[in-house]
Amino acid sequence: MSETTLPRASAAGPFVAPFIADAAQVRAALPALDVRGVLADMFAALGRGQAVQPPQTLALFPQQAGDFITYLGVLAEAGVFGAKLSPYIAGAEGAQPIVTAWTALMSMHTGQPLMWCDSGLLTTERTAGTTALAIDQLAPREARRLAVIGAGAVALAHIRHVAPLRAWESIRVYSPALASDAARSASVRAADARVSLAATARECVEDADVVMLCTSSGKPVLALDALTKPALVTSISTNVAQAHEIDPAALPTLDVYCDYRRTTPSSAGEMVLAAREHGWSPDAIAGDLAELANDACPRPGYARHVFFRSIGLGLEDIAIAHALYLHLRETPARMQ
Numbered sequence: 001m002s003e004t005t006l007p008r009a010s011a012a013g014p015f016v017a018p019f020i021a022d023a024a025q026v027r028a029a030l031p032a033l034d035v036r037g038v039l040a041d042m043f044a045a046l047g048r049g050q051a052v053q054p055p056q057t058l059a060l061f062p063q064q065a066g067d068f069i070t071y072l073g074v075l076a077e078a079g080v081f082g083a084k085l086s087p088y089i090a091g092a093e094g095a096q097p098i099v100t101a102w103t104a105l106m107s108m109h110t111g112q113p114l115m116w117c118d119s120g121l122l123t124t125e126r127t128a129g130t131t132a133l134a135i136d137q138l139a140p141r142e143a144r145r146l147a148v149i150g151a152g153a154v155a156l157a158h159i160r161h162v163a164p165l166r167a168w169e170s171i172r173v174y175s176p177a178l179a180s181d182a183a184r185s186a187s188v189r190a191a192d193a194r195v196s197l198a199a200t201a202r203e204c205v206e207d208a209d210v211v212m213l214c215t216s217s218g219k220p221v222l223a224l225d226a227l228t229k230p231a232l233v234t235s236i237s238t239n240v241a242q243a244h245e246i247d248p249a250a251l252p253t254l255d256v257y258c259d260y261r262r263t264t265p266s267s268a269g270e271m272v273l274a275a276r277e278h279g280w281s282p283d284a285i286a287g288d289l290a291e292l293a294n295d296a297c298p299r300p301g302y303a304r305h306v307f308f309r310s311i312g313l314g315l316e317d318i319a320i321a322h323a324l325y326l327h328l329r330e331t332p333a334r335m336q
Contacts (some may be wrong), residue, residue, distance in 0.1 A: 018113035035129040042319035047290035071314030084317040121150035128157035150214030151175035174204035244270030
């Protein structure tokens with residue numbers, strides 16, 4: 001649906017763009033958003049040429065004060081385009097860095113801004129939703145054992161999105177932080193009745209059909225020799241430069257998929273390192289989500305491990321922000 005088909009006024013008076021949605025409004029709206037459905041439609045549109053995904057850009061602040069990443073996207077079927085800006089602000093020595101994210105949504109029909117929204121929660125949801133899409137497309141239908149490395153908010157969102165996709169018999173979770181954090185351990189166990197905590201990463205992934213890497217680590221968190229049978233391993237991004245959750249040297253031995261082959265290889269840390277140091281080429285990527293959504297690439301045969309890498313696309317941010325915008329427009333009181 002184009003944004004121009006929506007009513008432009010509420011009982012309280014004319015709507016003036018752009019609307020600003022803060023974190024509290026986003027949190028209240030999340031249960032009403034079909035995140036995986038929105039992303040599935042977006043990747044299908046991308047594969048049909050009805051969306052555009054430029055490369056993300058990194059801009060450094062002077063005097064090593066931080067940086068910001070710009071995630072761009074054009075979603076023509078919805079009549080919107082925009083950008084998410086995600087700064088990393090170093091702050092004073094010894095202080096925690098500040099990381100935020102805001103998305104600007106604009107109309108392709110009028111060139112006017114429609115909404116600015118806090119994208120912190122939306123980023124977590126679209127990241128988990130993208131992994132869920134990949135697992136639904138790539139994991140064997142008979143997959144029964146799910147393993148998760150990581151126990152933060154992103155890991156919990158992954159569990160929530162992936163839990164319904166297969167008849168999982170077990171969901172094992174490992175994070176070194178859990179050993180000394182009873183409250184976090186309890187929240188992880190509460191995520192799903194099938195969840196159990198593993199004492200080591202090796203124990204966590206033993207006999208796993210699918211392994212989700214959900215950490216902020218800049219170096220490998222999984223040794224592939226810990227996998228006891230061919231498995232699907234998914235990995236996400238973090239702000240650490242050239243971050244990678246598996247050994248880049250392993251890429252030539254894997255069937256590799258990604259969110260979007262035109263942009264991911266130049267940003268994903270293990271792909272950059274594998275191409276530079278280990279003889280791997282982006283030409284070896286078997287498929288991406290845009291191709292999978294349109295049945296334009298082969299599914300894995302599981303003669304060896306399968307690796308799916310996402311970096312977070314601007315189109316994901318635009319698609320989920322547009323879904324939020326439509327939801328809020330349908331409830332005008334939320335936009336006052």
